[in-house]
Amino acid sequence: MVENYNFAVFSNDQAGILNRITAVFSRVNLNIEALSVCESEQSGVFRHSVQVRCEHATALRLSKQLERQIEVIKAEFQVDDDMIQQEVALYKIASKSMLEQTLTEQIIHRHHARILSMNSEYTVIEKTGKRDESQALFDDLSVIGVLEFVRSGPVSISKPMANDAMSSDMSFFKQHATCDADH
Amino acid sequence: MNTVSMISDAMNLSETKVLPVTETISGSQAIIKSLLAEGVSQIFGYPGGAIMPTYDALMDFENQLEHILVRHEQGAVHAAQGYARASGDVGVCIATSGPGATNLITGIADAYLDSTPLVCITGQVFAHLLGTDAFQEIDILDISMPVTKWNYKVTQASEIPAAIAKAFYVAKSGRPGPVLIDITKNAQVESLDFVYQVCRNLSSYQPYPRPNQMALAQAASLINSAKKPLVLFGQGVILGSADTEFLKFAERIGAPLASTVLGLSAIPTDHPQYVGMLGMHGNYAPNKLTNECDVLIAVGMRFDDRVTSNLEFYAKQAQVVHFEIDPSEVNKNVHADVAVIGDVKQTLPELMKQLDSNEHLAWMTEFNELHQVETKKIIQQDLSPNTKEINMAEVIGGLNDLHENPIVVTDVGQHQMVACRYAEFEKTRSLITSGGLGTMGFCLPAAIGAKFACPDRPVVGIVGDGGVQMTIQELGVLMQHKLPVKVIILNNQFLGMVRQWQELYFDKRYAATKMNNPNFGMIADGYGIANHQVTDREELASALKVMMDHPGAYVLEVMVAQQDNVFPIITPGASVADMNLGPLDINTNTEEHEERVDG
Ligand SMILES: Cc1ncc(C[n+]2csc(CCOP(=O)(O)OP(=O)(O)O)c2C)c(N)n1
Numbered sequence A: 001m002v003e004n005y006n007f008a009v010f011s012n013d014q015a016g017i018l019n020r021i022t023a024v025f026s027r028v029n030l031n032i033e034a035l036s037v038c039e040s041e042q043s044g045v046f047r048h049s050v051q052v053r054c055e056h057a058t059a060l061r062l063s064k065q066l067e068r069q070i071e072v073i074k075a076e077f078q079v080d081d082d083m084i085q086q087e088v089a090l091y092k093i094a095s096k097s098m099l100e101q102t103l104t105e106q107i108i109h110r111h112h113a114r115i116l117s118m119n120s121e122y123t124v125i126e127k128t129g130k131r132d133e134s135q136a137l138f139d140d141l142s143v144i145g146v147l148e149f150v151r152s153g154p155v156s157i158s159k160p161m162a163n164d165a166m167s168s169d170m171s172f173f174k175q176h177a178t179c180d181a182d183h
Numbered sequence B: 001m002n003t004v005s006m007i008s009d010a011m012n013l014s015e016t017k018v019l020p021v022t023e024t025i026s027g028s029q030a031i032i033k034s035l036l037a038e039g040v041s042q043i044f045g046y047p048g049g050a051i052m053p054t055y056d057a058l059m060d061f062e063n064q065l066e067h068i069l070v071r072h073e074q075g076a077v078h079a080a081q082g083y084a085r086a087s088g089d090v091g092v093c094i095a096t097s098g099p100g101a102t103n104l105i106t107g108i109a110d111a112y113l114d115s116t117p118l119v120c121i122t123g124q125v126f127a128h129l130l131g132t133d134a135f136q137e138i139d140i141l142d143i144s145m146p147v148t149k150w151n152y153k154v155t156q157a158s159e160i161p162a163a164i165a166k167a168f169y170v171a172k173s174g175r176p177g178p179v180l181i182d183i184t185k186n187a188q189v190e191s192l193d194f195v196y197q198v199c200r201n202l203s204s205y206q207p208y209p210r211p212n213q214m215a216l217a218q219a220a221s222l223i224n225s226a227k228k229p230l231v232l233f234g235q236g237v238i239l240g241s242a243d244t245e246f247l248k249f250a251e252r253i254g255a256p257l258a259s260t261v262l263g264l265s266a267i268p269t270d271h272p273q274y275v276g277m278l279g280m281h282g283n284y285a286p287n288k289l290t291n292e293c294d295v296l297i298a299v300g301m302r303f304d305d306r307v308t309s310n311l312e313f314y315a316k317q318a319q320v321v322h323f324e325i326d327p328s329e330v331n332k333n334v335h336a337d338v339a340v341i342g343d344v345k346q347t348l349p350e351l352m353k354q355l356d357s358n359e360h361l362a363w364m365t366e367f368n369e370l371h372q373v374e375t376k377k378i379i380q381q382d383l384s385p386n387t388k389e390i391n392m393a394e395v396i397g398g399l400n401d402l403h404e405n406p407i408v409v410t411d412v413g414q415h416q417m418v419a420c421r422y423a424e425f426e427k428t429r430s431l432i433t434s435g436g437l438g439t440m441g442f443c444l445p446a447a448i449g450a451k452f453a454c455p456d457r458p459v460v461g462i463v464g465d466g467g468v469q470m471t472i473q474e475l476g477v478l479m480q481h482k483l484p485v486k487v488i489i490l491n492n493q494f495l496g497m498v499r500q501w502q503e504l505y506f507d508k509r510y511a512a513t514k515m516n517n518p519n520f521g522m523i524a525d526g527y528g529i530a531n532h533q534v535t536d537r538e539e540l541a542s543a544l545k546v547m548m549d550h551p552g553a554y555v556l557e558v559m560v561a562q563q564d565n566v567f568p569i570i571t572p573g574a575s576v577a578d579m580n581l582g583p584l585d586i587n588t589n590t591e592e593h594e595e596r597v598d599g
Helices: A017-026 A056-068 A095-100 A102-110 A131-142 A168-174 B003-007 B027-037 B049-061 B073-087 B105-113 B140-147 B157-172 B185-189 B213-225 B235-239 B243-253 B284-290 B344-352 B361-383 B392-401 B414-422 B443-453 B472-481 B496-505 B520-526 B537-549
Strands: A003-011 A034-039 A046-054 A072-079 A083-094 A114-118 A122-129 A148-151 A155-158 B023-026 B042-045 B066-069 B091-095 B118-124 B150-154 B178-184 B191-194 B229-233 B257-259 B274-277 B295-299 B319-324 B338-341 B407-410 B459-464 B485-491 B530-534 B554-559
Touching (some): A017 A056, A017 A072, A017 B140, A083 A095, A102 A131, A122 A131, B027 B185, B042 B073, B049 B118, B049 B185, B073 B091, B073 B118, B073 B443, B118 B157, B150 B157, B157 B185, B157 B191, B178 B185, B213 B295, B213 B319, B229 B284, B243 B295, B274 B284, B284 B361, B361 B392, B361 B414, B392 B537, B407 B414, B407 B443, B443 B485, B520 B554, B537 B554
Parallel strands (some): B042 B066, B042 B091, B091 B118, B150 B178, B229 B257, B229 B295, B319 B338, B530 B554
Antiparallel strands (some): A083 A122, A083 A148, A083 A155, A114 A122
């Protein structure tokens, strides 16, 4: 069954590592639906969050191929249900419509969004939430006219405590990895 | 920023008791000294602008580090592969930026698929010119990324020792593979305080996973209770230098032993339990009985599709025990009921403690019976043909008869499969062939590398008339170094393996496989290399003897039947149990043609 898989790939800080990670997915013709990179809770260790749609068996195989990369410390993956996800969306609209229409204010209020920045020319609205929520706000604002719209793509964090979230195979391999001792 | 720790977090400086002495030298000198510190004595390469400072430094170390000038960078990397596979040490090649670096790629890819430890050093334009499309600037890191185990761009001299130390460690540890280090010209000319620390571990990398005791126990109990066990061994046994451990294990359990192409020579061909080669052109018995064994024991092999053929019909009846160092190979193609992850050099002896002594005589008899069938239908005719023309197998047979125990290096095609089927091996590391990538042009340069690695062993290259022309310029190395490599060109005047597929699966439409060849003897003459052409069977044995007895390099061209086929063959898409034993046996109506023409 094809599902949304959220990979968390932890790596050292080395130029080119992102290419190696994305190549594991592109090699089997998978489209990366979302990607973000940040330093993890461990300083010097980077977390690459990659979202792809694939079969479980593929996810398992790819996670091992990711771990095979020298600079990758570990690679985990989880389905959407096991993750808490959030994304940030920004919307730019012309300011005059703002002043003219209380409608805008109502929309912002209804969607629990907020105004991030405002001047006489334009207003930037921020919405944090799930994809369908930011989409709903976009749809409503479209009536007024959205000049620019950008979404961060989801960032996700696992729900269960560390180990049970991982596939059993993964925890087996992990227990043999030196990285556990280091971290 | 501490560059050393960027490359190699685990450089364990505290390990050395005395503080190492530093000296101020140039980056190029540091490259050479780092190689020397890793015990390298021979490197293969080709100079050019971006690597010239390093070549200049090389001149000062000529008597410690021999540089072998190839005639094309592909030759350098294949030679380094041949060197590594014959010796077990890391092969080293060096080239300039741009075209020099891209010419290495085929060989790096070959080494990647066949797990060959290589360190490839490429020159790169000055760091300040990166990204400007400078002369001969190419992003070789990105190009080589999918075919290297690790790669790294050095942009300052101070990074050189740590980068090279890590390169060697990564290349040779765990499942070996090629590493590329790209070094900008400024890094070669700048100076640094040089101190060399061998790399022994990296926090993100676990090359030798510790075997799981439970898996070992399960493996032992499956093997102990097996009635019809079959052992498949691959190059992992050779790479782990575990041939002794493997034989002890194999003799304890008394099971039949079948080899992958890359596993060949890990055990002597005449071992009583050896039942032949697996795969598309392998032996009948081990392929067919793969689907009748009850426990399939895979040791250091990766279930390549040339071995398994159609996975839907592969060993479905068997419980599979997989001994493998690379976790990503387990359950990739064939489901393992028990996976013992680890180096077989370590896992097999641990397993031994739990193994019963056993023999499986009736089961072995089944192999012998099928082998008789193959002998009658194919082998006999192959080795003592009643045709007018010479065939490939009898040339290999003739070589066996000389009992010189050579390192056999093959190219890719029919002659490769014939050599793998018929060559007899006594010692490990005696067959060097391009397995995973199937690179034509591999033979001659790889044979050169093997000879440099093992000057005391005879090295015989077996190559087709097609493949030899892909790297024929490397005869220049034989000439320049007076290197006594023997090259047998099996000339069928066709791209034989492709022609065979056209005959069997493409309605005999021989598209672009007939070749008008040059006079190979005259080419050898041009290089001052002794040579001879054989057209008659009566001459063959003596010609082979003359070749082996000749003190220098030798090119022996044997004119073989033009339109011979290699049998048996598993038709692509078929089951391993459905090997075709000959032309009459073949089912040409197979629906499923594989798009990839042979490896
Ligand atoms: C670089 C490369 N190009 C193409 C092929 C496809 N190929 C595989 S075998 C073969 C024919 C080889 O002919 P030859 O070298 O004469 O050997 P023979 O099969 O006749 O023994 C070809 C073209 C290949 N394996 N490698």
